[in-house]
Amino acid sequence: MSSIKGKLHYADYLHGEYGDLDSDYMFVNLWGGSYGRPLTYASVYDLVLRLRRDTGIDFDPHWLRHTRATLSSTPTTSPAPTSDYPGRWPST
Known part of the structure; x- marks a missing residue:
């Protein structure tokens, strides 16, 4: 399945x-x-x-921000800095 078809299926799932x-x-x-x-x-x-x-999987919520940045990039663009994402918790 192409990534475009996969994204469309995922969008349909989310909307449903x-x-x-x-x-x-x-x-x-x-x-x-x-x-x-x-x-x-x-x-x-x-x-x-x-x-x-x-699940037995050791992970941190911060890793998901980097995953989102990676998945949102395309072969011709760089991932957006995670600091640009809405809802970012302020660093202390």
Whole structure:
């Protein structure tokens, strides 16, 4: 399957699963009154801990930002700096 077809299938899946949710955030609340709002840092970290425990895969949420940058690039462009992504947590 070409990557364009794959992206179209993924877009169809997302639309079917989440409807007209319009959010640029990487981690989004999909339940309750905060639907469509960004997850808190604590919620993301809790999710990652559960996924690490359940899958045995050791990863950090920050790695997903770099994966997104890599996947969003094309053969003729460079990945956007992760600091340009909406919803970026400020560094301390």
